[in-house]
Amino acid sequence: MGKLINDFNDYRQRMNEKILAADNKVMKRIYSVDTLAYQDGALPAKVKEMLGLATSMVLRCDDCIRYHLGKCYELGVNTEEVFEIFSIANLVGGTIVIPHTRRAVEYWEELTEK
Amino acid sequence: MGKLINDFNDYRQRMNEKILAADNKVMKRIYSVDTLAYQDGALPAKVKEMLGLATSMVLRCDDCIRYHLGKCYELGVNTEEVFEIFSIANLVGGTIVIPHTRRAVEYWEELTEK
Amino acid sequence: MGKLINDFNDYRQRMNEKILAADNKVMKRIYSVDTLAYQDGALPAKVKEMLGLATSMVLRCDDCIRYHLGKCYELGVNTEEVFEIFSIANLVGGTIVIPHTRRAVEYWEELTEK
Amino acid sequence: MGKLINDFNDYRQRMNEKILAADNKVMKRIYSVDTLAYQDGALPAKVKEMLGLATSMVLRCDDCIRYHLGKCYELGVNTEEVFEIFSIANLVGGTIVIPHTRRAVEYWEELTEK
Amino acid sequence: MGKLINDFNDYRQRMNEKILAADNKVMKRIYSVDTLAYQDGALPAKVKEMLGLATSMVLRCDDCIRYHLGKCYELGVNTEEVFEIFSIANLVGGTIVIPHTRRAVEYWEELTEK
Amino acid sequence: MGKLINDFNDYRQRMNEKILAADNKVMKRIYSVDTLAYQDGALPAKVKEMLGLATSMVLRCDDCIRYHLGKCYELGVNTEEVFEIFSIANLVGGTIVIPHTRRAVEYWEELTEK
Numbered sequence: 001m002g003k004l005i006n007d008f009n010d011y012r013q014r015m016n017e018k019i020l021a022a023d024n025k026v027m028k029r030i031y032s033v034d035t036l037a038y039q040d041g042a043l044p045a046k047v048k049e050m051l052g053l054a055t056s057m058v059l060r061c062d063d064c065i066r067y068h069l070g071k072c073y074e075l076g077v078n079t080e081e082v083f084e085i086f087s088i089a090n091l092v093g094g095t096i097v098i099p100h101t102r103r104a105v106e107y108w109e110e111l112t113e114k
Numbered sequence: 115m116g117k118l119i120n121d122f123n124d125y126r127q128r129m130n131e132k133i134l135a136a137d138n139k140v141m142k143r144i145y146s147v148d149t150l151a152y153q154d155g156a157l158p159a160k161v162k163e164m165l166g167l168a169t170s171m172v173l174r175c176d177d178c179i180r181y182h183l184g185k186c187y188e189l190g191v192n193t194e195e196v197f198e199i200f201s202i203a204n205l206v207g208g209t210i211v212i213p214h215t216r217r218a219v220e221y222w223e224e225l226t227e228k
Numbered sequence: 229m230g231k232l233i234n235d236f237n238d239y240r241q242r243m244n245e246k247i248l249a250a251d252n253k254v255m256k257r258i259y260s261v262d263t264l265a266y267q268d269g270a271l272p273a274k275v276k277e278m279l280g281l282a283t284s285m286v287l288r289c290d291d292c293i294r295y296h297l298g299k300c301y302e303l304g305v306n307t308e309e310v311f312e313i314f315s316i317a318n319l320v321g322g323t324i325v326i327p328h329t330r331r332a333v334e335y336w337e338e339l340t341e342k
Numbered sequence: 343m344g345k346l347i348n349d350f351n352d353y354r355q356r357m358n359e360k361i362l363a364a365d366n367k368v369m370k371r372i373y374s375v376d377t378l379a380y381q382d383g384a385l386p387a388k389v390k391e392m393l394g395l396a397t398s399m400v401l402r403c404d405d406c407i408r409y410h411l412g413k414c415y416e417l418g419v420n421t422e423e424v425f426e427i428f429s430i431a432n433l434v435g436g437t438i439v440i441p442h443t444r445r446a447v448e449y450w451e452e453l454t455e456k
Numbered sequence: 457m458g459k460l461i462n463d464f465n466d467y468r469q470r471m472n473e474k475i476l477a478a479d480n481k482v483m484k485r486i487y488s489v490d491t492l493a494y495q496d497g498a499l500p501a502k503v504k505e506m507l508g509l510a511t512s513m514v515l516r517c518d519d520c521i522r523y524h525l526g527k528c529y530e531l532g533v534n535t536e537e538v539f540e541i542f543s544i545a546n547l548v549g550g551t552i553v554i555p556h557t558r559r560a561v562e563y564w565e566e567l568t569e570k
Numbered sequence: 571m572g573k574l575i576n577d578f579n580d581y582r583q584r585m586n587e588k589i590l591a592a593d594n595k596v597m598k599r600i601y602s603v604d605t606l607a608y609q610d611g612a613l614p615a616k617v618k619e620m621l622g623l624a625t626s627m628v629l630r631c632d633d634c635i636r637y638h639l640g641k642c643y644e645l646g647v648n649t650e651e652v653f654e655i656f657s658i659a660n661l662v663g664g665t666i667v668i669p670h671t672r673r674a675v676e677y678w679e680e681l682t683e684k
Contacts, residue, residue, distance in 0.1 A: 015558035018565075019542075022535070026265045026543035027557075033261065034551055037205045037254045042194040047161060048202055054165040055172045055206045056552065058436070060631070061516070063555035064206075079592070080156040086589075087596035088162055091151045092169045092178075094400070094436030095604055096626065099633035101597075102585035109588075129444035132451075133428075136421070140429035140607045141443075147603065148437055151596045170438065172550070174289070175402070177441035193250070201254035208514070208550030209262055210284065213291035215255075216243035223246075265547045270536040275503060276544055282507040283514045283548045286664070288403070292548075307364070308498040314361075315368035316504060319493045320511045320520075322628070322664030323376055324398065327405035329369075330357035337360075368493045375489065379482045379661045384650040389617060390658055393624040397662045400625045406662075422612040430618055433607050434625045434634075471672035474679075475656075478649070482657035483671075490665055512666065517630070519669035 002110035008066050046075040057089035065104050073111045116224035122180050160189040171203035179218050187225045230338035236294050274303040285317035293332050301339045344452035350408050388417040399431035407446050415453045458566035464522050502531040513545035529567045572680035578636050616645040627659035635674050643681045
């Protein structure tokens with residue numbers, strides 16, 4: 001795995017552990033609903049991760065984008081599909097999404113390079 | 115068709131015509147890219163409309179939500195799937211999405227009632 | 229109770245029932261976490277409702293503002309305090325919060341008039 | 343003047359008076375800075391109102407849009423210029439700005455009809 | 457003091473001085489209203505800083521979060537209370553607030569470690 | 571040119587090339603409309619870049635701010651005018667725009683230093 005991915009995963013895991021260790025009930029339930037929401041249901045997990053990616057892009061949350069890019073990659077979304085998600089997000093959310101798309105492309109490259 | 119749907123479609127169409135009649139090149143191209151973006155491609159139109167719906171919800175645009183609900187309905191998205199889209203949007207975008215979900219449910223009822 | 233309050237409460241309750249009746253697990257858990265979050269804890273419910281009001285204002289969600297104004301009123305927040313919450317929200321969120329403040333003041337008047 | 347304009351101005355003035363009457367120092371200063379900011383300076387008031395309009399559009403505040411459309415009209419901005427402002431706002435802010443543009447066009451028509 | 461805190465404070469102070477030195481009246485007044493808004497009034501400064509923190513979180517401004525965390529710490533807000541503010545912000549603003557919460561927890565650790 | 575400017579331009583150009591190379595029609599058209607929108611028209615390019623800057627500030631997109639600062643500088647916007655744009659953006663968008671203004675001032679200094 002590349003450096004962007006490792007750094008992101010390490011920091012994310014380390015800080016999530018601290019958040020859960022604080023033992024705030026509401027935060028813990030938000031984390032557990034978050035896990036539940038992306039599981040296979042009427043819609044397959046793959047589509048749900050696409051929804052997670054697109055919503056993260058229009059809300060312009062780089063870390064959320066990285067997380068869902070990773071999940072999309074694991075679930076078999078390909079590069080052409082990812083760019084169609086990017087295109088909907090840039091259209092709906094406007095050109096302010098472009099800088100986040102640049103960083104998303106860089107991260108996606110790391111995910112897909114062998 | 116119900117009143118909510120008719121009122122929305124009438125106003126939308128009437129004002130879109132005025133916007134296009136103003137003959138601003140940038141606005142016209144934005145409209146034409148908008149049409150292009152939701153067509154079948156690597157991802158089917160149905161998934162793209164789901165992305166359009168979810169992004170509209172987290173950005174809390176009631177008219178955009180109505181438009182994409184209409185398209186999702188036409189393309190065969192069912193009620194259980196729509197609620198899974200709502201759930202991702204409410205999770206990612208927070209409880210401020212709830213009031214928009216209430217209005218979305220009301221519109222969806224009109225779309226699906228026979 | 230005044231008309232604004234009644235209309236808001238009626239629509240809110242009616243649509244919330246429909247949302248919960250759809251039996252989407254994620255939506256139901258979001259609703260239950262929402263109830264949990266505003267209960268007395270390390271911070272009293274009154275302060276939490278103030279936080280709910282201020283965050284709703286900067287995110288410019290009129291229905292959320294109405295809901296938290298109602299809760300603030302029930303928990304004894306007075307008019308001078310409410311205006312201090314408004315002032316923080318308008319400062320942090322900018323003058324785009326002003327139109328929401330106008331509607332908030334109208335709703336607060338209905339809550340406080342006898 | 344048309345109905346949209348009258349209703350907007352009446353409600354705005356009536357509620358602004360209530361806000362100022364509450365005598366919250368921070369709110370009053372925000373209102374006075376607001377007046378100061380749009381006066382002729384290094385940039386003419388006309389350009390500043392255009393900035394006010396464009397920022398209100400991307401932040402999707404209908405009442406703010408109406409206010410700045412009124413000011414732009416008073417200061418001699420013409421229809422072709424207004425549509426160029428709309429086009430920048432729709433490009434930067436994305437297609438979620440379109441519904442606000444529809445309502446802006448309706449209001450601008452009322453302002454410019456004789 | 458830790459490195460995160462020092463770097464934040466240094467850059468913030470240095471650039472604030474440049475902004476004020478530019479002698480733009482509107483910017484200077486915004487800074488002075490900002491100071492005024494968080495002083496003891498009908499609500500104590502401590503509650504106002506909590507409102508500043510919560511609104512900064514839902515608007516996802518890391519520097520604003522850091523600033524208000526610092527102020528909350530100075531005014532005696534404890535870790536359990538801070539996590540209740542985090543929980544309201546994550547609930548109202550959604551899971552896109554989580555990455556900002558991670559960074560907030562890291563900063564809070566630096567503030568509270570002895 | 572200074573380091574901030576070089577780093578920004580290099581990364582921007584490199585990633586834009588990758589985005590365009592992916593050959594997604596919607597993304598390519600968004601890029602071409604983006605070029606079209608800021609050309610001289612009823613409004614001069616200079617005013618349009620000011621609109622681009624102000625909207626980028628209220629939407630709090632640091633990279634977009636940098637891009638439009640660069641364009642404003644090329645088109646002869648001076649420091650006093652830039653600060654008036656900053657002041658409108660901070661007023662409309664609130665104090666959450668301040669951290670972005672700090673970074674904008676640092677970038678503007680690099681653009682204007684000889």
